[in-house]
Structures are given as structure tokens and as C-alpha cells.
Amino acid sequence: xxxxxxxxxxxxxxxQTKMDVIGNNIANVNTTAYKSSSMVFSALMSQTTQRASxxxxxxxxxxxxxxxxxxxxxxxxxxxxxxxxxxSQSTGNPLDIxxxxxxxxxxxxxxxxxxxxxxxxxxxxxxNLAMTSxxxxxxxxQVDPDTGGIKKDTVSALRIMSSAxxxxxxxxxxxxxxxxxxxxxxxxxxxxxxxxxxxxxxDSLGYSYTAKFVFRQxxxxxxxxxxxxxxVDSTGKxxxxxxxxxxxxxxxxxxQKVEDALTLKDGYTWNGTTLEGPNGLQINLTDLIDNNAFKxxxxxxxxxxxxxxxxxxxxxIAAAYGYEGSTDDFLNLxxxxxxxxxxxxxxxxxxxxxxxxxxxxxxxxQGGATVPDQTVNGTAYKCxxxxxxxxxxxxxxxxxxxxxxxxxxxxxxxxxxxxKFNGLDGSPTANTFTLxxxxxxxxxxxxxxxxxxxxxxxxxxxxxxxxxxxxxDEYNTxxxxxxxxxxxxxxxxxxxxxxxxDNGMTKLLGQxxxxxxxNASGLEKQADNLYSATLNSGDFDGIGVDITAGGDGxxxxxxxxxxxxxxxxEFTEMITTQRGFQANSRIITVSDTLLEELTNxxx
Numbered sequence: 001x002x003x004x005x006x007x008x009x010x011x012x013x014x015x016q017t018k019m020d021v022i023g024n025n026i027a028n029v030n031t032t033a034y035k036s037s038s039m040v041f042s043a044l045m046s047q048t049t050q051r052a053s054x055x056x057x058x059x060x061x062x063x064x065x066x067x068x069x070x071x072x073x074x075x076x077x078x079x080x081x082x083x084x085x086x087x088s089q090s091t092g093n094p095l096d097i098x099x100x101x102x103x104x105x106x107x108x109x110x111x112x113x114x115x116x117x118x119x120x121x122x123x124x125x126x127x128n129l130a131m132t133s134x135x136x137x138x139x140x141x142q143v144d145p146d147t148g149g150i151k152k153d154t155v156s157a158l159r160i161m162s163s164a165x166x167x168x169x170x171x172x173x174x175x176x177x178x179x180x181x182x183x184x185x186x187x188x189x190x191x192x193x194x195x196x197x198x199x200x201x202x203d204s205l206g207y208s209y210t211a212k213f214v215f216r217q218x219x220x221x222x223x224x225x226x227x228x229x230x231x232v233d234s235t236g237k238x239x240x241x242x243x244x245x246x247x248x249x250x251x252x253x254x255x256q257k258v259e260d261a262l263t264l265k266d267g268y269t270w271n272g273t274t275l276e277g278p279n280g281l282q283i284n285l286t287d288l289i290d291n292n293a294f295k296x297x298x299x300x301x302x303x304x305x306x307x308x309x310x311x312x313x314x315x316x317i318a319a320a321y322g323y324e325g326s327t328d329d330f331l332n333l334x335x336x337x338x339x340x341x342x343x344x345x346x347x348x349x350x351x352x353x354x355x356x357x358x359x360x361x362x363x364x365x366q367g368g369a370t371v372p373d374q375t376v377n378g379t380a381y382k383c384x385x386x387x388x389x390x391x392x393x394x395x396x397x398x399x400x401x402x403x404x405x406x407x408x409x410x411x412x413x414x415x416x417x418x419x420k421f422n423g424l425d426g427s428p429t430a431n432t433f434t435l436x437x438x439x440x441x442x443x444x445x446x447x448x449x450x451x452x453x454x455x456x457x458x459x460x461x462x463x464x465x466x467x468x469x470x471x472x473d474e475y476n477t478x479x480x481x482x483x484x485x486x487x488x489x490x491x492x493x494x495x496x497x498x499x500x501x502d503n504g505m506t507k508l509l510g511q512x513x514x515x516x517x518x519n520a521s522g523l524e525k526q527a528d529n530l531y532s533a534t535l536n537s538g539d540f541d542g543i544g545v546d547i548t549a550g551g552d553g554x555x556x557x558x559x560x561x562x563x564x565x566x567x568x569x570e571f572t573e574m575i576t577t578q579r580g581f582q583a584n585s586r587i588i589t590v591s592d593t594l595l596e597e598l599t600n601x602x603x
Contacts, residue, residue, distance in 0.1 A: 002591075003047070003069060003071060004587055004590075005587075005588060005591040006071065006072060007070065007071060007073070007587065008072075008584045008586075008587030008588040008591065010044055010071075010072030010074065011580065011581075011584030012588070014041055014073045014074060014075055015581040016581065017039060017075045018039040018075070018577050018580075019577050019578075019581070021037050021039045021078060022570050022573050022574050022577060024037065025037060025565045026565065026567070029565045029567060030562075031563050032118045032120055032529060032560050032561065032563070033086060033116070033117035033118045033119070033529060033562075033563070034086075034565065035080050035081055035082045035084065035117070035563075035564055036081045036084070036563070036564055036565045036566070036570075037078050037079065037080050038081065038573075039075055039077070039078050039079075040076045040078075041074070041076055042073070042074060042075075042076030043070055043072075043073060043074075044072040044073055045071050046070050047068065047069045047071055048066055048067070048068045049067045049068070049069060050064070050066060051066050052064065052065050052066035079521065080521050080525070081564060082521045082523070083520065084564040085561070085564065086562040086563055087561075087562045087564075088559045088560070088562065089559060090558060090559055091558055091560055092558050093558060094488075094489065094490060094491065094557050094558055095122055095129070095489075095491075095557075096120055096559060096560050097119035097121065097491060097512075097555050097556065097557055098119055098555065098559040098560055098561045099117055099514070099547065099553065099561065100554055101547065101550070101552050101553025102516060102520060103515065103516050103545070104116060104117060104514060104515045104516070104520075104531065105117070105118075105138060105139075105512065105514060105515075106140075106155055106513055106514065106540070106544055107136040107138055107139060107530070108137050108139055109136050112532075113155075114136065114532055115530065115531045115532070115533070115540070116529050116530050116531065117529070117561055118131070118133070118528075118529040118560075118561075119555075120560055121138055123160060126159065127160055127161030128157050128158065128159050128160070129157075129159075129512075133528050133529070137157035138512060139155035139156060139157060139158070139513055139544070140155060140158045140495065140497075140510050140513045140544075141153070141155065141156075141510060141511045141544075142510055143508050143509065143510060148508065149508075150511045152513075153543065154542050154543060155513045155542065158509070158510045158512065160489060160509050160510070161486075165486065165507065166486050167484060167485060167486065167501070168483065168486075168501040168505045168507060169206075169483065170204065170205055170206025170481055171202065171204070171206075171481050172201075172202055172204040172443065172444070172445035173202050173203075173445070173447055173478065173479060173480030174445055174446070174448065174478040174480065175447065175448050175450075175469075175471040175477060175478030175479070176199055176435075176447050176448070176449040176450070176467060176469045176470065176471075176478075176479075177449060177450040177453060177467070177471065177472040178197065178199075178449060178450070178451050178453070178454055178465060178466065178468075179453035179454060179465070179466065179468070179472065180453075180454060180455075180463070180466050181454075181455055181456070181457055181459045181463055181464045182195075182215060182224065182454060182463050182465050183457070183459040183461055183462055183463045184221045184222075185458070185461045186459075186463040187461070188463065189215055189216070189217045190217050192216075192323070192329055193214070193326060193329075194215050194225075195214065195215045195463055195465070196212055196213070196214055196229070197212075197215065197465055197466060197467050198210050198211065198212055198213070198467065199211045199468065199469060200469055201437075201447060201469045201480055202469070202482060203442070203443040203444050203480075204443040206482035206483045206503075207233065207234065207443075207482070209232065209234070210232050210234075211228060211435060211467075212228070212229045212232070213226060213227065213228055213229065214228075215412070215463075215465070216407075218256045218258060218404075219257045219259050220257060222413060222414050222415075222456070223411055223413050223414075224411070224413075225407045225410075225411060225412075226249070226409050226410050226411070226433070227246055227249060227407050227409035228240075228245045228246055228249040228435070229241075229245060229246075230242075231245055231248075231437075231440075240440060242328060246407070246408035246409060247408055247436075247439065248435060248436045248439055249408060249433065250409045250425075254406070254409065254410075254411060254425075255356060255404050255406060255407075256405050256406075257404045258333075258334075258402065258403070258405050259401070259402070259404075260401070260402050261399050261400070261401050261402070262321055262333060262335075262359070262400055262401075262402050263322065263399040264320060264321055264398045264399065265320055265321070265322065268281075268320045270387075270388040270396060273285045273286050273367050273368065275316075277316075277320060281316065282303070283317060284367075285363060285366055285367030286367050286368055287301050287303075288310050288313055288314065288367065289369045292364065292369040292370045292371075293369065294314070294364070295310045297309060297311030298310070298311060301313060311327075314331070315327050317330075317363070318330035318331070331358065331359050331363075332358055332360070332405050332406045332407060333358065333359045333402045333404075333405050334356050334358055334359075334402060334403055334404040334406055335356070335357050335358075335359065335362065335390045335400065335401075335402055336355070336356050336357075336403035336404070337354060337355050337357065337390065337392075338352050338353070338354050339353045339354060339376065339379075339381050340352060340353035355381040356374070356403070356404070356406075357374070357383055357384060357390075358406050359402075361383050362383070362384055362387040362390055363386075365386060366386035366388065371383035410424050410425055411425050412424060412451060412454070413426070413428075414455065419456040421451060421452055421453070421455060432449060432450050433448075434446050434447070434448055434449070435447040435449060447469075448478075449467070450471070450472060481503045481504065481505060484502050484503030484505050485501060485502050486499050487502050488500045489509070491512070491555065493547075493554040493556070494511070494546055494547060494555070495511045495513070495514065495546070495555055496511045496512075497509045497510050497511065497512065512555070513543070513544030514546075515540050515544055515545070516545050517537045517538045517540075518537070518538040519537050519538060521537075522534050522535075522536035522537035522538070523537045524537075
């Protein structure tokens with residue numbers, strides 16, 4: 001009777017322990033990443049009243065089984081369903097992370113590593129990725145400064161919001177490209193001002209500039225001059241303009257064939273070195289020239305009744321010939337003088353020998369400047385005496401033919417048969433030109449511009465050609481950028497953390513490391529959803545593993561893993577536990593009754 005009494009007691013205690021396990025499961029039904037536990041019973045021990053015996057051949061009796069009386073029950077083990085994946089709960093917080101698979105996050109309290117499935121993280125005041133609940137640092141791998149990749153050595157705290165990560169450094173533009181259609185019937189391309197194409201670029205400090213290119217068509221209609229008109233900064237201030245800008249694109253002295261007539265407007269006449277015009281206009285070329293060249297554009301000239309500048313007076317001369325607002329184009333127009341006539345009777349027939357002179361040179365010579373001779377086929381020829389008499393006939397002319405224009409830049413050619421790009425400066429294999437910004441000094445870098453994707457086809461009189469900074473590839477290589485401010489952080493499925501910046505760049509900040517154990521159920525539970533390694537779980541090597549290395553694990557952001565407690569199973573277990581407890585309590589009361597009957601034998 002005493003045995004049954006104590007067996008009942010052990011049953012009560014064991015079922016109470018199981019009820020404690022069930023109660024804890026239900027209490028944590030909404031705990032993030034909680035793993036439910038279950039309890040297994042086993043017999044406590046047995047009292048053997050008779051040991052088993054074997055068969056006896058001598059007596060002819062058979063064997064007898066042992067006689068054992070059980071002495072109760074005990075909790076055999078409490079198992080954790082640690083491999084059971086909890087359902088996902090969407091939070092919308094990009095720093096909430098759920099692990100799918102058998103891995104664990106590694107966190108550190110400053111002295112030792114712990115492991116958790118609770119991925120509720122935030123950025124603390126020091127910029128570290130940490131647990132929201134207790135502030136333990138999330139551990140991972142850092143970025144190798146030499147390679148820019150992840151260096152998988154000993155795990156350390158992931159300091160995402162360091163001062164170095166808050167901004168992305170600027171970079172100078174080093175590549176660009178032009179693409180699109182040039183329509184030879186486009187009135188902009190055929191006009192004196194040409195078609196303007198802008199390209200934005202950056203210097204090494206991230207300041208933005210715009211290069212303004214100009215396309216002009218030659219009389220061949222298959223060749224175009226590409227010139228740099230000016231460079232302006234983001235405020236519109238001119239950084240390089242005129243001859244300084246043109247020199248950044250190529251070498252001076254290239255020629256473009258343009259057949260036209262240069263005509264002095266009615267009301268204007270030349271009187272020696274002086275241009276006279278309406279309203280008493282008088283411009284003396286000798287006042288504009290110094291040391292055989294035009295004075296600086298802003299050099300002042302005293303004229304009655306006002307003070308003007310050399311640039312303003314040259315503008316008036318250009319306007320007198322119909323080039324108002326296009327003084328540089330006017331000065332670069334080219335007059336060809338026949339020095340030796342063609343001889344079709346020669347063997348072989350010879351072509352005419354011409355010397356080519358810019359309008360600027362004609363004006364300089366007329367104003368008394370010394371213009372160097374021009375050597376053609378080994379013979380030196382002198383500059384014509386004046387724009388008034390470019391052929392040196394001794395008679396003033398109001399109009400004369402021009403044969404082209406001088407320009408500083410590059411010649412862009414297209415195939416007349418198919419309209420495809422046909423090289424630069426006469427070389428069919430040349431696809432790029434260099435914008436020589438380093439000549440400006442400071443923080444500028446030369447830019448290589450690719451022209452190979454341009455074409456010359458009919459587009460109903462409209463050109464679509466445009467310029468873009470960066471190479472024409474998927475990475476926009478060499479595009480340059482301004483300094484970028486961090487605008488967001490994202491975490492990939494493999495735990496890699498990237499920052500995005502408002503200049504369009506992204507940067508790898510680190511990678512969240514995970515731990516995997518040979519026997520995860522051997523981990524020891526700690527407070528705050530944490531586990532620690534034990535002898536039976538296996539040690540953590542201090543390095544960790546990439547969660548995607550095994551092929552079955554990954555991280556999901558904006559989600560948390562819910563508890564894997566199954567309420568229906570827990571309530572069922574609760575019923576059976578209650579019945580078991582109830583039955584064991586009856587054993588105790590019945591045993592007590594038997595003892596009472598025993599004591600009542602003597603009255």
C-alpha cells in the first residue's frame with residue numbers, strides 16, 4: 001500500500017512538471033521565434049520481488065519471469081522542437097529579419113556569444129546593429145578594405161552607421177558616350193549655330209558641370225564638325241568658353257568645307273582700316289590689334305562718344321556681315337585663294353593649288369598685323385591684304401565666296417550608303433575622342449567619349465543625338481557622381497547589408513553571420529530568447545557560416561518568425577495531463593483508504 005501511495009505521489013509530481021511545460025508553451029504562444037517543448041515520461045524504478053529463472057531440465061519445470069513492482073514515474077526528458085519552423089509575421093520593418101532553415105543569429109553581450117532566432121533588430125546610438133530587446137550586438141563579417149568583398153574571419157559587431165558609411169565619396173567622370181540620330185536635313189545641324197548637345201559630368205569633388213557640344217554639317221553632308229562651345233557649372237557660371245573651351249576637344253587648324261558667300265550689308269563700307277556704318281559707326285581695326293593679334297575681348301577701346309571693348313567691336317563687324325551673335329563662327333570662316341591654277345593638260349593632270357585663310361587673319365592683315373605665310377606643297381604664300389579685297393585684285397568687294405571654316409574639335413563621319421558611323425578625323429576605326437579637361441587643372445579629369453552608337457539616317461528632319469556621362473554598359477562605368485547621403489539600408493537573403501545613397505550608389509557594409517549546430521536541440525535556453533552552446537550541441541567556431549551555404553536557408557526582411565506552439569496540441573496535452581493528474585490523485589486517496597481500513601482492524 002505504501003508503494004502505491006508513493007507511486008501516486010511521483011505521478012502527481014511528474015504530471016505537474018508536464019503541466020508546467022504546457023503552461024510555459026502557452027504563455028509563449030506569441031513570443032518571437034519561441035520553440036515549444038514537450039515532456040516524455042519514463043518509469044522511475046521497480047522493486048524486484050523475484051528474479052527471473054530459466055527452464056530446469058532436471059526437474060522438468062519451465063522458466064519463471066521476474067516479479068517486479070513499479071515504484072512510480074519520472075520526467076524522462078524535456079525536448080525542444082527547435083527544428084520546427086514558426087510561421088512568418090510581417091512587420092514592414094526592414095531591420096526585422098526571419099531565418100528560414102536551421103541556423104541561428106549570433107549576438108554578443110560584450111563578453112560572450114549567444115544564439116537566437118529572434119531577428120527583431122535596430123540601430124543603436126553607436127551605429128551598431130543590435131537586438132531590440134536587450135541591445136546585444138548582432139555579429140557578422142566585415143568588408144575587406146582592399147577587395148571590397150566580405151572577409152569571413154572571426155565574427156565582430158556590425159557597425160552599420162559609422163561616419164564612413166553615412167556618405168558615399170564623389171568621383172570624377174572619366175567616360176561618356178553619344179548615341180542617337182543625326183538627320184542631315186535637320187535645320188539645326190545645317191544652321192550657322194549648329195545643333196547643341198549637352199553632357200553632364202562631375203569633377204573629383206562631385207561638383208556638376210555641363211559640356212555644351214555643337215554639331216555643324218559640312219557641304220559633303222556626310223561629315224560633321226563636333227566642337228566644344230563652353231563648359232558651365234551647376235550655377236550657370238562659365239568655366240571655359242571660346243578658344244579655351246575649343247582647345248579642350250582637339251587641335252586647332254582643322255577645316256570643314258562650307259560653300260557660301262560672305263556679304264557686307266548695305267550701309268556699311270570699308271575706308272582703309274575702318275569699317276563705317278549707320279548712325280556714325282566707325283571701327284578702326286588698328287585699335288583692336290596688339291602684337292599682331294586681337295587684344296583681349298574685354299580690353300577697352302576709346303571711341304566717341306562711348307567706351308567699348310574689343311569683343312563688342314568684333315561683334316559689330318560680324319553683324320555687318322550677317323553673323324550677329326556668331327562672332328567666333330564669323331572669324332573662323334575660311335577664304336581659299338587660288339595660287340596656282342589647275343592644269344588639265346599636264347601628265348598627269350594637276351589640281352589647283354589654294355591657300356586657305358580665316359576671316360580673322362584677313363582682318364588682322366588689314367589692320368596692319370603680321371600674319372605668317374602659309375606653306376602649301378613646299379611653297380610659301382602670303383596672306384591676302386584685307387577682307388575688303390581677299391583676292392588682292394585692288395578693288396573693294398561687297399561680297400565674296402567662302403570655301404569653308406576653321407574649327408577646333410573633331411570631324412565625325414558617316415557612311416553615305418548606310419548612314420552608319422564611319423570614324424573620327426578621317427580614321428574609320430577611331431570611335432572615341434577625349435575631352436581634355438585636365439588642361440583646366442584643378443579637380444578635372446579627362447573624359448573619353450564614345451561615338452560608335454551614332455548614325456545618320458532620315459528621321460523626318462529631327463536629330464535625336466544626345467550625350468550621356470558614363471560608358472554605355474550595364475554598370476554605367478566611369479559616369480562620375482556627386483557625394484551621396486545614405487537614404488536606406490537593405491539586407492539580402494544571404495545576410496549581406498547594403499546601404500543606398502541619394503547619388504544612386506550602393507555600398508556593401510557587412511554580412512550577418514549565422515551559426516549552425518550538429519545538435520541544435522542540445523542548446524541551453526537562456527533568458528530573452530537566447531541560447532548558449534553546450535557540450536551536447538557542439539561548439540561555435542567563432543567564424544560562423546553563410547546562411548545560404550547549405551542551400552536550404554535564407555533570411556527574409558520585414559518579417560519575424562512566430563512561435564511554433566500549436567495550441568490545439570497543447571490543449572489536448574493539457575486534457576490528458578489533467579486526467580493523468582486526476583487518476584494519480586485517486587491512487588493516493590484509495591491507498592489512504594486502505595491504510596485507514598488497516599488501522600480500523602483493531603477497535
